[in-house]
Amino acid sequence: MVVLDKVLQKKHLSNIQELVLKLCWKGYTYAEIAENSGYDDDYIRDVGFRLWQTLSKALGENIAKSNVKTVLRRYYSNLAPAESQLSTTTAFQIPSSQQQQDWGEAIDVSMFYGRTVEQALLRQWIVDEKCRLVMLLGMGGIGKTALSVKVAEQLQSQFDFVIWRSIRNRPPIVDLMRELILFFSQQTEANCPETIDGQISCLIKYLRSQRCLILLDNIESILQSGETAGHYCAGYEGYGQLLRRVGDEVHQSCLVFTSRETPSGFTAREGETLPVRSLQLTGLSQVESQQILATKGLVDSTVECDKLIQRYTGNPLALKIVATAIQCLFDGNISQFLQQSPVVFGDLWEILEQQFHRLSANEKQVMYSLAVKQDWVTLKELQQYLIPQISERELLEALLSLQRRSLIEQQSGNYTQQTVVMEYVTDKLMGQVCSKIPVGEIQ
Ligand SMILES: Nc1ncnc2c1ncn2[C@@H]1O[C@H](COP(=O)(O)OP(=O)(O)OP(=O)(O)O)[C@@H](O)[C@H]1O
Numbered sequence: 442m443v444v445l446d447k448v449l450q451k452k453h454l455s456n457i458q459e460l461v462l463k464l465c466w467k468g469y470t471y472a473e474i475a476e477n478s479g480y481d482d483d484y485i486r487d488v489g490f491r492l493w494q495t496l497s498k499a500l501g502e503n504i505a506k507s508n509v510k511t512v513l514r515r516y517y518s519n520l521a522p523a524e525s526q527l528s529t530t531t532a533f534q535i536p537s538s539q540q541q542q543d544w545g546e547a548i549d550v551s552m553f554y555g556r557t558v559e560q561a562l563l564r565q566w567i568v569d570e571k572c573r574l575v576m577l578l579g580m581g582g583i584g585k586t587a588l589s590v591k592v593a594e595q596l597q598s599q600f601d602f603v604i605w606r607s608i609r610n611r612p613p614i615v616d617l618m619r620e621l622i623l624f625f626s627q628q629t630e631a632n633c634p635e636t637i638d639g640q641i642s643c644l645i646k647y648l649r650s651q652r653c654l655i656l657l658d659n660i661e662s663i664l665q666s667g668e669t670a671g672h673y674c675a676g677y678e679g680y681g682q683l684l685r686r687v688g689d690e691v692h693q694s695c696l697v698f699t700s701r702e703t704p705s706g707f708t709a710r711e712g713e714t715l716p717v718r719s720l721q722l723t724g725l726s727q728v729e730s731q732q733i734l735a736t737k738g739l740v741d742s743t744v745e746c747d748k749l750i751q752r753y754t755g756n757p758l759a760l761k762i763v764a765t766a767i768q769c770l771f772d773g774n775i776s777q778f779l780q781q782s783p784v785v786f787g788d789l790w791e792i793l794e795q796q797f798h799r800l801s802a803n804e805k806q807v808m809y810s811l812a813v814k815q816d817w818v819t820l821k822e823l824q825q826y827l828i829p830q831i832s833e834r835e836l837l838e839a840l841l842s843l844q845r846r847s848l849i850e851q852q853s854g855n856y857t858q859q860t861v862v863m864e865y866v867t868d869k870l871m872g873q874v875c876s877k878i879p880v881g882e883i884q
C-alpha cells in the first residue's frame with residue numbers, strides 16, 4: 442500500500458479494487474475472489490482488468506495479474522529508505538516520470554543472496570566503462586536470470602529506458618525488433634523497416650540518442666542443438682546480426698543477455714578493454730547457499746550441510762530442489778538424504794537432459810569419457826579413453842564447445858566435470874549399458 446499511495450498519488454482504489462488486489466496478491470484466482478466476495482465472476486475480472494490498466498498507466502510499465510506482485514515489490518524496494526523502512530536500498534532512486542520500463546516476465550528477486558562481486562563488476566562494465574554488449578553465461582539453474590533482473594533493478598536509474606524480455610518461446614526476430622523500436626520510440630515510430638538490417642539500423646538510432654538497457658534472457662533457446670555450441674537455429678540468424686551490430690556500432694546503450702551457451706561470433710569480439718564482455722557464473726558461496734536452503738526451511742550448519750552444498754556446487758536451483766526433497770522425504774535429515782538419494786533428480790535431471798540432448802556426437806563421447814575417468818584428465822589421456830577415437834582437432838573443438846556450454850571445468854590443461862554433471866552422465870551411461878544387456882542375463 443505504501444507503493445500504491447506513492448504511485449497513485451491523489452487517486453485512491455475503490456474498496457472492490459483493493460479487495461481484488463489483496464486477494465490476487467495472495468494468489469487467489471478471479472473465480473475464487475468472486476466466490477469469496479459474493480460478486481459475479483465477470484465483474485471481478487472486469488475490476489481486475491481496469492485495475493491493471495490504472496496501475497500500468499501510473500507506473501509506466503505493463504502490469505497484469507501475473508506480474509503485479511513482482512512489479513510492486515520492485516517499486517517498494519526502490520522507494521527511499523524512510524518510506525520503505527529498508528535501510529539497505531539507499532543506492533536506488535525512484536524512477537523519474539521520463540523513464541520508461543517494461544519488465545515483461547522478469548522474476549521476483551526480492552530474496553536474492555550474494556553475487557556482490559558479480560554485481561559490482563557488471564556495474565563497472567555497464568555504467569563506468571559503458572560496455573555495449575554483456576553476456577551472462579552459466580549452466581542451468583546457476584542464477585543467470587535472477588542476476589540479470591537484480592542488476593537491471595540496480596542500474597535502472599542510469600537509463601532512460603529499461604526493457605527485459607525472455608526469448609524462451611523463440612519469438613521471431615522481426616517481432617522482437619518491432620517491439621523494441623516501438624518501446625524506445627514511445628510508440629511513435631510509424632515507419633518500422635521491413636528488413637532485419639533496416640530494423641537494426643532503426644533500433645541503433647534510438648540506442649544512440651538515448652540511454653537504453655535491453656535484457657534478453659535465454660538466448661540458448663535460439664541456438665542449434667546437436668552441433669558445436671553457438672550456431673543459430675535456421676530462421677533465427679537475425680539475432681546474431683542484432684548482437685553483432687549492438688556490440689560493434691557506436692551508441693550509448695547496453696544489451697545484456699543470458700545464455701547457457703556462448704553464441705558464435707562472440708569470443709572474437711569480447712575482451713577486457715573492448716566494449717563487449719562476458720561473465721561466467723559459478724555456484725554461490727557456502728554462506729549464501731545456506732541462505733538458499735533456509736528459504737526452504739532447511740536451517741543447518743553442520744559438516745553434512747557443507748557436504749550437501751559442495752555436492753551441488755552452490756547451484757541455487759539444485760539447492761532449492763534438494764532442500765524441498767530433504768524436508769518432504771527425509772524429515773529434514775541431510776545425512777540420510779546424502780546416503781540414500783540419487784544426486785540428480787526432478788527438475789535438475791530435466792535441465793541436464795535438455796543440456797545433454799543439445800550435444801554433438803563427439804561432445805557426448807567426451808562427456809562419457811570424463812564421467813568414466815571421475816577425475817582431472819589431460820587432453821592426451823582423454824584421447825586414449827575415447828571409443829571410437831577422434832582426432833586431436835576434433836577433441837579440442839569438442840572441449841572448447843563443452844566449455845562454452847558450461848558443462849566442463851578446465852584448469853591448466855586438465856579437464857573434468859562438476860559432481861552433479863558427472864553423476865548425471867554416469868547415470869545415463871549406466872542406463873545405456875543396462876539397456877544393451879539382454880533380459881535375464883543379470884542374476
Ligand atoms: N543469488 C541468488 N539468491 C537467491 N536465489 C537465487 C539466486 N540466484 C538464483 N536464485 C534462484 O535459483 C533459481 C534458479 O535461478 P535462475 O532461474 O536465475 O537460473 P538460470 O541460470 O537462469 O537457469 P536457466 O539456465 O535454467 O534459465 C531461481 O529460483 C532463482 O530465483
Ligand SMILES: [Mg+2]
Binds near residue numbers: 585586587658659699
Ligand atoms: Mg534463466
